[in-house]
Structure formats: structure tokens, C-alpha cells
Amino acid sequence: MADGRTHIKTLLWSLPRRPSLVASTTTPLGVVVFLYMNIQENVSLAQYTTLKIGGMARYFLVARTTRELIDGIAYAKQNDLPVFVLGGGSNILLDDEGFEGLVVKIEIKSVESIDRGDTVEVTAGAGLDWDTFVADMVSDELYGLENLSLIPGTIGASVVQNIGAYGVEISSAVLWVEILNTETNNIETLKNVQCEFNYRNSIFKSNKHYIVTRVAYELKKKANLQTDYKDVAEYFLSKGIEDPTLAQVRNAIVSIRTAKLPDLDTIGTAGSFFKNPVISTESYKALLEQYPAMPSYSIDSDTVKVPLGWIIEHVCGMKGLTDGSVGTHDKQSLVIVSKKNATAEEVKSFAKKIINCVKEKTGIEIEREVEYINKK
Numbered sequence: 253m254a255d256g257r258t259h260i261k262t263l264l265w266s267l268p269r270r271p272s273l274v275a276s277t278t279t280p281l282g283v284v285v286f287l288y289m290n291i292q293e294n295v296s297l298a299q300y301t302t303l304k305i306g307g308m309a310r311y312f313l314v315a316r317t318t319r320e321l322i323d324g325i326a327y328a329k330q331n332d333l334p335v336f337v338l339g340g341g342s343n344i345l346l347d348d349e350g351f352e353g354l355v356v357k358i359e360i361k362s363v364e365s366i367d368r369g370d371t372v373e374v375t376a377g378a379g380l381d382w383d384t385f386v387a388d389m390v391s392d393e394l395y396g397l398e399n400l401s402l403i404p405g406t407i408g409a410s411v412v413q414n415i416g417a418y419g420v421e422i423s424s425a426v427l428w429v430e431i432l433n434t435e436t437n438n439i440e441t442l443k444n445v446q447c448e449f450n451y452r453n454s455i456f457k458s459n460k461h462y463i464v465t466r467v468a469y470e471l472k473k474k475a476n477l478q479t480d481y482k483d484v485a486e487y488f489l490s491k492g493i494e495d496p497t498l499a500q501v502r503n504a505i506v507s508i509r510t511a512k513l514p515d516l517d518t519i520g521t522a523g524s525f526f527k528n529p530v531i532s533t534e535s536y537k538a539l540l541e542q543y544p545a546m547p548s549y550s551i552d553s554d555t556v557k558v559p560l561g562w563i564i565e566h567v568c569g570m571k572g573l574t575d576g577s578v579g580t581h582d583k584q585s586l587v588i589v590s591k592k593n594a595t596a597e598e599v600k601s602f603a604k605k606i607i608n609c610v611k612e613k614t615g616i617e618i619e620r621e622v623e624y625i626n627k628k
């Protein structure tokens with residue numbers, strides 16, 4: 253709305269005709285309070301995802317504060333609606349038929365910091381854009397997030413996914429996570445160890461009633477750079493830089509990622525579609541007999557991680573392959589890309605082809621990193 257008066261007028265006019273967009277709550281003194289929310293109806297979700305795919309949300313709410321989030325959840329409960337929490341939409345594939353419940357887009361954007369001597373505790377709202385936050389921390393000369401530069405999405409999802417890149421996972425910098433527990437309606441705080449962080453996994457993935465509202469990170473004031481990851485080390489070697497600064501590390505990551513990953517403004521993608529499989533050292537040795545060049549990264553004495561992009565490219569021959577409106581990215585086969593007007597069904601069917609090929613040729617059962625969001 254251009255001005256506040258028009259907005260209020262529209263709201264008052266629309267209220268009697270849309271009574272369903274009102275929730276009620278009872279205060280501790282027993283007073284029933286009606287909550288008027290800016291819930292929209294039948295909103296196209298494709299615009300909110302990086303794959304640019306998805307039908308309509310039956311109801312859609314932008315929650316800019318924890319209060320708005322709590323009210324939205326109350327509304328969903330009173331109307332018996334399933335809830336889907338949306339961040340930047342960069343790790344999901346939404347159903348072509350949309351979502352028949354309430355989609356809550358988290359836009360809580362507060363930032364606070366406390367100086368703790370050698371470190372700074374920075375607390376960020378779940379709806380802040382991840383890379384804008386990283387850029388701000390780097391310009392404040394705070395160390396710890398730089399290797400995770402240019403990952404799309406929000407602060408909230410950074411802990412849901414335990415995002416990682418170039419040898420660093422976000423779990424290494426998280427102090428605590430604040431959530432709304434929608435079962436109890438309480439705001440709770442989970443310490444790092446309670447988040448059960450794992451490779452692209454956390455307690456939040458299996459507990460959908462935990463909605464992340466804020467995340468506190470512990471960032472270092474003194475240099476603590478990790479530049480030994482192959483691509484990063486090669487970048488600095490090629491530039492003749494021996495002792496990079498914090499800003500140079502961020503620039504390196506941005507440059508490496510920009511060269512490798514599709515441009516989100518022109519191509520639909522959700523980044524790596526699958527997780528890199530972790531297999532036993534024994535199975536890996538058996539695979540080496542058939543595919544002697546297959547690379548691996550040691551996890552421990554019993555297991556190795558195999559780069560799935562290599563398998564999709566060299567074993568399945570699917571790098572850069574296009575099938576209708578979807579395909580694998582020509583520079584990184586772990587990334588599925590979609591053209592305008594591609595459907596969720598097309599992406600799912602293409603992903604299935606990759607899953608089947610990898611299983612058939614290597615025996616490895618791969619797991620999706622991208623989450624499918626169904627209609628209900």
C-alpha cells in the first residue's frame with residue numbers, strides 16, 4: 253500500500269467479508285483477543301523459490317516479528333491448516349498444485365551483537381538474507397562465516413540445513429538457536445549441542461514444530477582462515493597470494509562459486525540436488541576396481557564420502573544433459589537446472605533417472621538434499 257490510510261481502509265473494508273482471516277487468543281486473565289492478520293489468499297509460490305516452480309499457497313503470511321509468527325500459527329491451528337515455513341525457497345521443490353495450508357514466509361530481520369573479548373556474539377533474525385549477513389560480518393572484520401559466502405537463503409534455514417561449503421559447516425559458528433515450539437507455543441532456546449547438527453542435517457529437519465526465530469553466532473576477532481580446501485588453495489596459488497585477508501577469502505569464494513554455479517536470475521535451480529553419499533571403505537575399494545579414477549574424501553577409518561557430481565558425470569554420463577525443460581548444470585552435474593515453465597513433476601522424474609542410474613551402476617542409494625513440499 254502506498255500510504256497507511258489506504259491500508260487501514262482496505263483492511264477494515266475487507267474484514268467483514270473475510271472473517272476467516274481472524275484468529276483469537278485468550279490472555280492469562282481470560283480475555284479473548286481477536287488478531288487481525290495480513291494473510292493473503294491464493295498466492296503464487298513459484299516467485300518465492302529459486303527453482304521458480306510451484307502452485308498457489310491457499311493462505312500466505314509474511315511474518316516480520318515473532319508476534320506475527322505466533323498469531324499466524326494460532327490462525328492455522330484454529331482453522332486446522334497445515335503450515336509450511338518458507339525462507340528464501342532455495343532448497344525446496346514445491347508441488348505444481350501448490351500448498352493447501354498456510355505458508356509462513358519468515359522475515360524477522362533483527363541483528364544484535366555483544367562484545368565478548370576475543371569474540372563477538374551476533375544474534376540475527378531468521379528472515380535475514382544469509383549472504384547479506386555474511387558480507388556484513390566480513391566488513392566488520394569478524395571471522396567464521398566467510399567460506400559460506402554466496403549461499404542463497406536465510407539465517408533460519410542455515411541451521412535447519414547445517415549449510416556447508418569449502419570445508420566449513422555453519423554448526424562450527426552457532427552458539428544457540430531460538431525457536432517457536434508450535435506444540436507448546438513457547439519460545440525456547442537450544443544450545444549448539446542440542447541442535448544435533450550433522451551433514452546437511454539438524455534436529456529442526458525432523459521436528460517441524462520448531463520454527464527458528466533467531467540464531468546466535470560466535471565470531472572471532474582474530475584471523476582464523478580456512479583456505480586449504482582444494483578450489484580455494486588453487487585460487488590463491490593462481491593469484492600468487494600467500495597470506496590472504498578475510499575480505500580476500502570472501503572474494504575468492506564468491507569468484508569460485510560464480511564461475512561454477514548457475515545465475516539465479518536467469519536459471520531455475522535449488523543448488524546441489526542430492527547429498528554426496530558416504531559409503532564404507534570396503535564398498536569404495538570394490539567400486540575402484542570398476543572405476544579406478546573415482547575420487548573420495550576420508551571421513552574416518554571405515555567410511556569415505558564420494559563426490560556424487562563425479563559419478564553423475566563419469567559413470568552416468570549425465571553432465572549437462574537436458575531432458576525437456578530440466579537438466580544437469582553443464583559446470584556441476586550435482587546441480588539440477590530448470591527452464592521457464594518447467595514443472596515439479598518434470599524435475600522429480602529427471603531426479604529419479606539420476607537416482608536409478610547411480611543405483612544401477614554403483615549400488616549406491618543416494619539421498620536428496622532438496623526437500624519436496626507436497627500439496628497437503
Ligand SMILES: Cc1cc2nc3c(=O)[nH]c(=O)nc-3n(C[C@H](O)[C@H](O)[C@H](O)COP(=O)(O)OP(=O)(O)OC[C@H]3O[C@@H](n4cnc5c(N)ncnc54)[C@H](O)[C@@H]3O)c2cc1C
Pocket residue numbers: 302336337338339340341342343344358378403404405406407408409410412413414415416417456462463464465513514521522523524623
Ligand atoms: C545456487 C545454489 C547454491 C547452493 N549452495 C549451497 C552450498 O554451498 N551449501 C549448502 O549447504 N547449501 C547450498 N544451497 C542450498 C540452500 O541455499 C541452503 O539449503 C539454504 O540454507 C536454504 O535456505 P532457504 O532460506 O532458501 O530455505 P528454504 O528453501 O526456504 O527452506 C528449506 C527448509 O528449511 C525450512 N525452514 C526455512 N526457514 C525456517 C525457519 N525459520 N524455521 C524452521 N524451518 C525453516 C523450510 O521449511 C524447509 O524445510 C544452494 C542453493 C542454491 C540455489
